[in-house]
Amino acid sequence: MPQMTESGNAGELPPFAESVLDLTERIPPGRVMTYGDVAEFIGQGGPRQVGRVMALYGGAVPWWRVIRADGRPLPDHEDRALANYRVEGTPLRDVGGEPRVDLKRARWDGK
Structure with a gap:
């Protein structure tokens, strides 16, 4: 699928980015994965690399x-x-007046 690259040119997504975005689209509504969960599920990269993909292409x-x-x-x-x-x-859940996702209940394992 053609996407805008970091330089603003249309081009193909890097394979790792394609994997991150495909998995993100499969996460069911009401469920979440951490950046590290995504990297582990895909079997490459780490939380920072997943975060970079999301920052560049995740919109x-x-x-x-x-x-x-x-x-x-x-x-x-x-x-x-x-x-x-x-x-x-x-x-x-509420943590010190700040809302957070309740990972115990919302985390998705990819299955």
């Missing part, structure tokens, strides 16, 4: 379903992420 997939390991919404995207979590019924 067209349900990006809010790939989260940090502490369950906090992505900085500067909290309101949009929380709105999506509420619509999808993603389990949330």
